[in-house]
Amino acid sequence: MTDSTATMPAAAPPTSPDASAAGGGPRPRGGRGGAPTLEEVAELAGVSRSTASRAINGGLRVSPEAQAAVESAIAQLGFTPNRAARSLVTRRSDSVALVIPEPDERVLTDPFFAGTLNGLSAALSSTDLQLVLLIVRPGDNARATRYLRHGHVDGAIVVSHHQDDSLDRALADSGLPHVFVGRPLERDREVRHVDLDNALGGRLATEHLVRLGRRRVATIAGPQDMAAGLDRLGGWRDVLREAGLPDDAVAFGDFTTAGGAAAATELLERHPDLDAIFAASDLMAVGALGVLAERGRTVPGDVAIVGYDNLGVAESTKPQLTTVVNPVVAMARRAGELLLDQLAGRPVAVDPVIFPPELVRRQSA
Known part of the structure; x- marks a missing residue:
C-alpha cells in the first residue's frame, strides 16, 4: 500500500456527541471574530446545541423546520463542520478507496489507471466523499486488507485484480461496500463488478485480421x-479454430511495453512466418512495433x-494502431x-454490468 495514501486527520475526542460538529471557516464581516462555532450556529438558528449537532450530522430526530434553520445559519456564518470529529459520531470516514494491486511504476505509466481515476472522480464529483488511492505492492495484501477493514474508508473500488490478491474474498468477508472494475477470477461467490466483454473484444480483433487475409495470426x-x-x-483462439487456422503462436506479456517487446521477440524467433499480431493491450503492441522495426518488418505490409x-x-x-476500445x-x-x-442503502443487484467492445480501424491493420 503506497505511503502516499491519504490518511484521516487526527482529532482529540469530543467531550460529548455534540462536539462532533465543532469546526470552523471564515467568519463573515461583523461577527464576533475567529471561526464560527456550533454554539453560534445554534443561537442564530434558534435551536439547542444538541439539535444543531444532530442537524449537521444527518438530521436524526430533527424537525424539517429546525433542519432548515440550521442550514440557513450555517450558510450565513460560513460554518464548516470538522470532518475528523464528525466521523467519531457518524462512524463514517467520508472517503472511499481506489485499490490497485500493481507495482507503483505500472500505475504511474499505464493510461488505463489514469482513465480509472478520471471515471471514478466523475462519479464522486457531486458528493463530499474524498478519494483515497491504495497502491497494493506485490506481497503487501495483508496490510491493505487491514486498512480496508479498520474503518479508514466507507467503501472501495478495486481495479486490475489478480487471482492471488484475494481481495475479493477479504472484502466479501469484511462487509465493506465494494465494486470491482474487471471480473475477479473467484468462481465460488458472486462479486459486484463492471467489466468489458473481453472475449468478444478478442474475437473482434482476430476476426478483423483474418478478414484481411492474414493466415499466421499470433497473439x-x-x-x-x-x-x-x-x-x-x-x-x-476461438476465431482461429473456427477458421481452421493454427493457434499455437502465443506469447505472454504483462500489459507493459517492455513485456510486449519481450513477447514479440519470442514470437518472431519461434514463428518467423507470422503475418499478424493481436496484442492484448496497446502498450504491448507498442513494444511489438519497436521489435518489428528493429528487424526490418513493415507494418502493416509484413x-x-x-x-x-x-x-x-x-x-x-507510427503507424497508428488499429485497436479495441x-x-x-x-x-x-x-x-x-x-x-x-450501496453507501446510500439503495438496493444494488449483484448482476455484473458488461460494456460492449468496439474495433477502431487505423493504419496498423
Missing part, C-alpha cells in the same frame, strides 16, 4: 491470473497489428455509481 496475451488476460486469449484499449497511446504510434472511464464511473448506491 501477445495478457497475464493469465487476470480475467481480462484469459478472456482476450480465449476470443483469439505484419498487421491490432491492439487493445484505445486510451491515447494508439493514436501516437476499452471504455475504462465509463466503466469506472459506473462502478462509482454502484458504490454510491
Whole structure:
C-alpha cells in the first residue's frame, strides 16, 4: 500500500456527541471574530446545541423546520463542520478507496489507471466523499486488507485484480461496500463488478485480421491470473479454430511495453512466418512495433497489428494502431455509481454490468 495514501486527520475526542460538529471557516464581516462555532450556529438558528449537532450530522430526530434553520445559519456564518470529529459520531470516514494491486511504476505509466481515476472522480464529483488511492505492492495484501477493514474508508473500488490478491474474498468477508472494475477470477461467490466483454473484444480483433487475409495470426496475451488476460486469449483462439487456422503462436506479456517487446521477440524467433499480431493491450503492441522495426518488418505490409484499449497511446504510434476500445472511464464511473448506491442503502443487484467492445480501424491493420 503506497505511503502516499491519504490518511484521516487526527482529532482529540469530543467531550460529548455534540462536539462532533465543532469546526470552523471564515467568519463573515461583523461577527464576533475567529471561526464560527456550533454554539453560534445554534443561537442564530434558534435551536439547542444538541439539535444543531444532530442537524449537521444527518438530521436524526430533527424537525424539517429546525433542519432548515440550521442550514440557513450555517450558510450565513460560513460554518464548516470538522470532518475528523464528525466521523467519531457518524462512524463514517467520508472517503472511499481506489485499490490497485500493481507495482507503483505500472500505475504511474499505464493510461488505463489514469482513465480509472478520471471515471471514478466523475462519479464522486457531486458528493463530499474524498478519494483515497491504495497502491497494493506485490506481497503487501495483508496490510491493505487491514486498512480496508479498520474503518479508514466507507467503501472501495478495486481495479486490475489478480487471482492471488484475494481481495475479493477479504472484502466479501469484511462487509465493506465494494465494486470491482474487471471480473475477479473467484468462481465460488458472486462479486459486484463492471467489466468489458473481453472475449468478444478478442474475437473482434482476430476476426478483423483474418478478414484481411492474414493466415499466421499470433497473439501477445495478457497475464493469465487476470480475467481480462484469459478472456482476450480465449476470443483469439476461438476465431482461429473456427477458421481452421493454427493457434499455437502465443506469447505472454504483462500489459507493459517492455513485456510486449519481450513477447514479440519470442514470437518472431519461434514463428518467423507470422503475418499478424493481436496484442492484448496497446502498450504491448507498442513494444511489438519497436521489435518489428528493429528487424526490418513493415507494418502493416509484413505484419498487421491490432491492439487493445484505445486510451491515447494508439493514436501516437507510427503507424497508428488499429485497436479495441476499452471504455475504462465509463466503466469506472459506473462502478462509482454502484458504490454510491450501496453507501446510500439503495438496493444494488449483484448482476455484473458488461460494456460492449468496439474495433477502431487505423493504419496498423
